[in-house]
Amino acid sequence: MDITSLIDPLNDAQRAAVTAPNQAVLVLAGAGSGKTRVLVHRIAWQIQVEGISAHGILAVTFTNKAAREMRNRLEDLLEHSVHTMWIGTFHGLAHRLLRRHAKQAKLPDTFQVMDSADQLRVIKRLVAGMNLDETKWPPKQIQWYINAQKDEGKRAKHQLETGDVFQRQMLAVYRAYEEICDRSGLVDFAELLLRAHELLRDNADLLEFYQQRFLRVHVDEFQDTNTIQYAWLRLLTDGKDNLFVVGDDDQSIYGWRGARIENIFSFQQHYPNHQVIKLEQNYRSTGNILKAANKVISVNEARMGKELWTDAGEGELISLYAAFNELDEAYFVVDRIKAWVNEGGLRSDAAILYRSNAQSRQFEEKLMATGTPYRVYGGLRFFERAEIKNALAYLRLMSNRDDDASFERVINTPTRGLGAKAIDDIRLIAKDQSMSLWSAAITLLKQKPMTPRAKNALVGFLELIDRLSTQAEGLELHEKVQMVNEQSGLIELYKNEKGDRGEEKLENLDELINAARLFDGGQENEENLNELDLFLAHASLEAGDMQGEEFEDCVQLMTLHSAKGLEFKLVFLVGMEEGLFPSQQSSDDIARLEEERRLCYVGMTRAMRQLYLTYAESRRIYGKESYPRPSRFLREIPAECIQEVRMRATVSRPQATAKPIDLIAQGRQFKLGQRVGHSKFGEGVVLQMEGEGAQERAQINFKQAGVKWLMLSYAQLEAL
Template identity: 60%
Template sequence: MDVTPILENLNDAQRQAVTAPAEPALVIAGAGSGKTRVLVHRAAWLIDVEGLSPQSLLAVTFTNKAAAEMRGRIETLLKLPVQHLWIGTFHGLAHRMLRRHWREAGLPQNFQIIDSDDQLRLIKRLLKNLEIDDSRWVPREIQWFINAQKDEGLRPQHLDDEGDADRRQMISLYQSYEEICQRGGLVDFAELLLRAHELLRDNAELLSHYRRRFQHLLVDEFQDTNAIQYAWLRLLAGDEGVPFVVGDDDQSIYRWRGARVEHIHRFQKDFPGTHVIKLEQNYRSTATILNAANAVIANNSSRLGKNLWTEDVTGEAIRVYSAYNERDEADFVIGRLRDWIDQGNARADAAILYRSNAQSRVLEEGLINSRIPYRVYGGLRFFERAEIKDALAYLRLISNRDDDSSFERIVNKPTRGIGARTVELMRSYARANACSLWRAAAAIASDNLNGRAANAVNAFMSTIERMARETKGLDLHDQVDHVIHASGLVDFFKKDKGEKGETRVENLLELVSAAKSFEPDPAEEMSPLDEFLSHAALEAGEGQADAWEDCVQLMTMHSAKGLEFPLVFMCGMEDGLFPHQRSIADPHGLEEERRLCYVGITRAKQALYITHAEQRRLHGMDNFSQPSRFIAEIPEEHVE
């Protein structure tokens, strides 16, 4: 048999992984080392050389796109279709199993999958039915609690309230939520994984069937598995299965999402006799960039250890720029971008990375003013973000009570008991009387609403009137600061557990920075607030390129994982920003931040710029900062 097509163009370590014996294998695949190629060629080797049927393989990826790409590449390599190969995400494979065995799983045949938004609406309805105050028991907090327990494999009956009344209520709500889902045949994303694990765990015959069928388990991005995913893998592998997992402990950056880097460290203990293979040859970056990345990540103590290297050129030194402030930083980045573009390079080959979403505002502003098209990858432009639009709607309504679109956006945000029926009454009255919603609200609160609804509408209108009085005569940035707090938006998003809520609060505070930096035009015959609102509306509509257009890429470090660019800027490299303030005192958190820095560095193929500012106005405050400790970890010989 000619194995040349499968083994050609593989380096020694890749070949060792592809042809590994039928025993558990842990492939530590460094950034840019060709891990997808190894998984594809391993599957082809098992099918074409070892003679296994495609249906005896199970391949797990972390995105549907990656699954489709892997299947396509396997079929191209083998020159035949592999329709019986189970390949997909953990959620997709769990769903497939539950559809086949719905009765054993305790589900109706036509069970419905609900997404995150559907789940949140269900929780809100539950609170309303139980007459529980959703300002005290925040729906997103309850959603986070339920999903976190499921990700750990825990049902309500497994949980101890630990003598805490609030925790007891959370467990009770979890129980009630489960009952509603069971009655309605509803399955959320976390339930897919938990229910599929329980299906196999509690059905010995079914488990035996799948263990016999799936002799080889291939898992990509193993460092990102959470507790229930790893438990599912261990259960399915049993003592006879052959797990072949590929991951990089140095790129584990999703602890806040439940990922457990320790699964890589536990794997050898849970699967005795594991072959450990390290892919260290990098096909992406210059030697200088790799040496910098190696030096930074070497400061982490809990890692298996590897050293990236390349046969490529040494490359140019990493350039570190110390800016006076965030505007000077943006000007520097845009200046270097202009040089890059003027040399005939594509704009899409350049990426600007940052730790916090709020940092994008000043960079976006500079790109718009310089007429350089850009795209925020995996996110929205600053002035398009929901929380910013909410705050601007409050400011517009304060300026103009007859602004119907702003009124509708915030009349019940944060939630204050003004439901859809009440809003429809306002709309009907406004249409019938050719007036604004504000005037309609005042009218129906007096004549058409019951006491509770009328009180809620009157309280909202009083809040707007009070904020208008209290902000009169204040400087623009103080007006914005007052409104985001007095409206309840900051407190509302603070209650949102996890990184999403924190990001929204940071963005609201960054709006204060935007107002503080805004310079009104003396020639304009409007108030500074109205001019700022006009500026925000115009910025929201400019600069953002279409997906197909050649444009500079802006993104967070987390969004950059898996991507690569010839030119990369890592901005805001200051202690307190990156590493993030909340991680500095937490050894585990600091190591995760360093892994995130490693991911950022290894996105660059040819040129890398690292920038930091001595003074930064961020989240509405002026801060004096020290350069990130990660910069000092890069050897001087690699820095210019």
């Protein structure tokens, strides 16, 4: 048998993974090390060499795109169809299983799958039916709670009642939600996985059938699996040791949505007869980029350990730019992209990566000003984001009461007790009497009876807009925006939204204030419009211009989370500051800090040829001017990998700019984020370092004693 095509294109480690004997195998595949090739060739090897039928192979991925790519590459390699092989996402395969065995899964044959939006609508109706106040019990927070419980394999009946009011109410809603779904034959995404697991767990004959059918089970991106996904895999492979997983503990960055890096470590206990194979040869980045990324990620303690390398040469040094402020940072990045394009580079080979979506606005603005097409990958442009549109709608109504689109957008955002009937009545009056919705609302109050709740809500809304308009007189533009954010209820709405999404929306609202503060419409004001109207026009124009299509040559903007799996010749990792990256919330939590460091590692390893790291000496964030310290991740990069770059002054340096920190200095006794021990206070984490020599001191968060500043010359700290 000629197996040249199967193993000849592989390096030694890849070949070892592809030809490994039938046992549990964990392939630790570093960034850019060819994990998809290994998976495809492994399956081809099993079909062509081991004689396993495609019918007996299961392959699980996390996206439909990855599943299609794997199938196409496999068929190209084998030169025949593998249509009988089960290959797809966890949700897709679970759905397939439930369709085949709906009765045993206690589902009607006609059960319907709800997407996230459908699920939220069901929860909103449920909340209304239970007479719960949406401001206290936001439907999105309930949705997050229910899905999180299911991802952990927990039904409402499994939860113990406690004295906690929040937990008790959430549990009551969860029970009611399950009853509605069961009665209506509805299945949400999280339910697909949980129900499929229960189907196999509770039906021994069915489990045995699929265990015998799937002789080989393969999993891509194993580090991103959650509790129920791993439990499902363990059921299928129980006692078989036929699980082949590919993942990278150093790229586990989705803990906030349920992914458990612990699954990689648990794999070795659950499958004692296992083999670990490391793919460390990188085919993407230069030696300098890999050396820096290796050093940064090596600071993490919760990792299995590997060292990426390349035979493609050292390449250019990583460039570090200290900007005066966020404006200077954006000018610098766009200027370098222009130089890249002028030298023959493609715009689509350049990517700007940031920790928070709110950071995109400055770069969008500068790219538009220079006529550079761009695309926000995996997200919306700044002025197209829902929370920004909501705030702008309030501002537009303040300026023009007859703006029907804005009226419809915010009349019940946040919810204020207006039902669908009242809003329909307003629309009907507006249509019949050819008037604006605002005028129709006033007419409705005068001419038609309404429930007291609806009437009070509508009066309150109209009075709110009038009050905002009156209070805005004499205020600066950014003060008007800040007032709207606060008094409209939008800030309170997003504070109640569970998880990172709510925080992200609050950050975007803060960035809208910054946009208003920096707005200068003087040159555009040929019509002598007021500043608010100019700003609103500016927002509309920015929302609809310069956004490139997928097929166009345009600069790529994205969050670091969205960048995973992608690669670019030129990468800018921006906003490298304490409190921004790593985020403020992670600074005193070892697990979250290590995930932030993995995120930095992912960002650095997206770069193929050139990597720029930037930070600002001053930045306006959360509505305030701050002077952040450069990110600890910068200090973890070896000095020999970095060159500091300068740019001609394009933005005036702030008068109170903090003195730049020497990032290359390696003289500290301890590192930020390092675990230390103290004879009196016990174990802690280093939060900050200040001073030099005998005056060097550290701020440490001790588990038992809390946060304390200690002089290192006296503290006698021990590195753990």
